[in-house]
Amino acid sequence: MEQTARVKLADVAARAGVSVATVSKVVNGRDGVAKETFEHVAQVIEDLGYMGNLSASSLRGVRTNVLGVLVAEFEPYSAELLKGAAAAARGSGYELLAHSGGSTDGWERRSIARLGGALIDGAVIVTPTVLEAGSVVPVVAIDPHYGPNRLPTIDADSFGGAVAATEHLLGLGHRRIAFLGGRSELDSARLREAGYRAAMGSAGVPVDKALVRDSRYDPDIAASEVRELLALAERPTAIFAANDVTAIRAMEVASELGLDVPGDLSVIGFDDIPEATQSRPSLTTVRQPLQEMGAAAMSMLLDLIAGREREPHIRMNTDLILRDSCAPVR
């Protein structure tokens, strides 16, 4: 059970009877090494099981052949994006490093700074809000906040999706429809609220201020907001939540309160994460093609790095997916 010491370049050099520089050249396939030496060193590398140290070589400032996927947390939404990004990276010759910086403010800057100038050659960043163009490495953003300096971006049609969701509820006869908003720093979240308001407006249904809440996409905040909503004298008959995690949490709260979903309360979400099919009842939601979005972002990043020109913004369509969490108002 010996602590296997890491074998380093110097160990290989010593064993092979050459200098570290030569070993480095062999490792990196640089030329300027005699065929014989090359083969001998390669053999020693094999024997010793030498593997480069990422930190060291990245510090020296060379390409690492590693791409980053930077997220605040590994939750269902980002996990789907990650699957898609990984699929797109497969066969590209790049390894993937996914980093969760924690949900503290400014995690995206922190992540990119800590990994950027060194560890990774480029990154896909999920829902960044404080990041501007001009960072150290090429970056593609998924569902960011739009600043004046837009990053290359992938997002989905949040407005259209929200309109569709709201119209669906309206079509079921609902009038007291609550909106459980997301993080207002994100354009997508604002567009979902805008879509909700637009659809309500078109239907001539006034929006009751008391029914518009904010969850910051946090299930716990969502739970307490929903508890308040459902305690209202005139409580909503439907809730449109700006993402699935909070929608699912809303259904749980309703159940705890003895309300039947969808009998007493219809709930509709946004995203279509895998959990939406597994909840009880299964969640009617607006689908974003998350895996495809992740793949599109990665492929855009690959193009950027290779210097290929690309349309800097791709917007994906959203679809209303009908499941079991909505019913006609009664």
Added chain:
Amino acid sequence: MEQTARVKLADVAARAGVSVATVSKVVNGRDGVAKETFEHVAQVIEDLGYMGNLSASSLRGVRTNVLGVLVAEFEPYSAELLKGAAAAARGSGYELLAHSGGSTDGWERRSIARLGGALIDGAVIVTPTVLEAGSVVPVVAIDPHYGPNRLPTIDADSFGGAVAATEHLLGLGHRRIAFLGGRSELDSARLREAGYRAAMGSAGVPVDKALVRDSRYDPDIAASEVRELLALAERPTAIFAANDVTAIRAMEVASELGLDVPGDLSVIGFDDIPEATQSRPSLTTVRQPLQEMGAAAMSMLLDLIAGREREPHIRMNTDLILRDSCAPVR
């Protein structure tokens, strides 16, 4: 669109009029710095938006407060584990770095070597086959190959699950039940085959060698094996696949061949990845509690790092989840 140069320790030092050593102490909260200096430097750090460079500090050989989750690929199975691991790490003060080393042989050694001695303080490794205890940092394995030097391990009851799956098919009247195996280097894969054989044996149904195939958990290999199986003169009426991805692929192949699932062919999988509920028909499968397994592994790793004693092996239960991909033989 200026390329924002990375601000480094030296920049802060220059701006604050102190030495890099002092800044380093402030950054790391070491003491031996006058309160006034500390505050001044802290202010400059804030102003400049300084963020440490992971590579550099890790290279110097200190704790990074980063934990790794090492996988071959980010596919549905590992993504679920990752979600669970992330949930368990939340609030622990550690950041997470998930690395996909690519499916080349020995990826786990490569990953651990490249990140291990430096970037990360510990790791959860998913389905490692060549890794032994005694690596540079604490490691917990999920579903590994058991060697004599067992790593601390999380796995699920593959044998029991396989027995349940096979008995289910037997109970539906199937006799020609094919087994689509996984990677035989993994104990779990071998145990699934053993469970299949045991259940067949108990039922007195001989196992036809032609019906036992190997997919290495690769959907493409699975597809071609299934095509062969279904071309057999006496083709199987049911397939038990050792994981869900290959089971889903098997259903697709059957459809392409004009066979109805479950009418003409019953299919049962293993894992219960989210995709199992989304396939058509939805997949009957043996559920492993993947997110819980990821969480258990992470919590074990945290304990290991903190020096807390732990049972070195946790085995989770599996459950048969009935969906729509199996029917009585006709």
Added chain:
DNA sequence: CTGTTAGCGCTTTCAG
């Protein structure tokens, strides 16, 4: 073709 050398950004003795 091969080896020597100078750092990459950071932390940590060890003097001042």
Added chain:
DNA sequence: CTGAAAGCGCTAACAG
């Protein structure tokens, strides 16, 4: 309390 200096493992000039 503060700073100068040594090095972590590696790569890239530059000499030999």
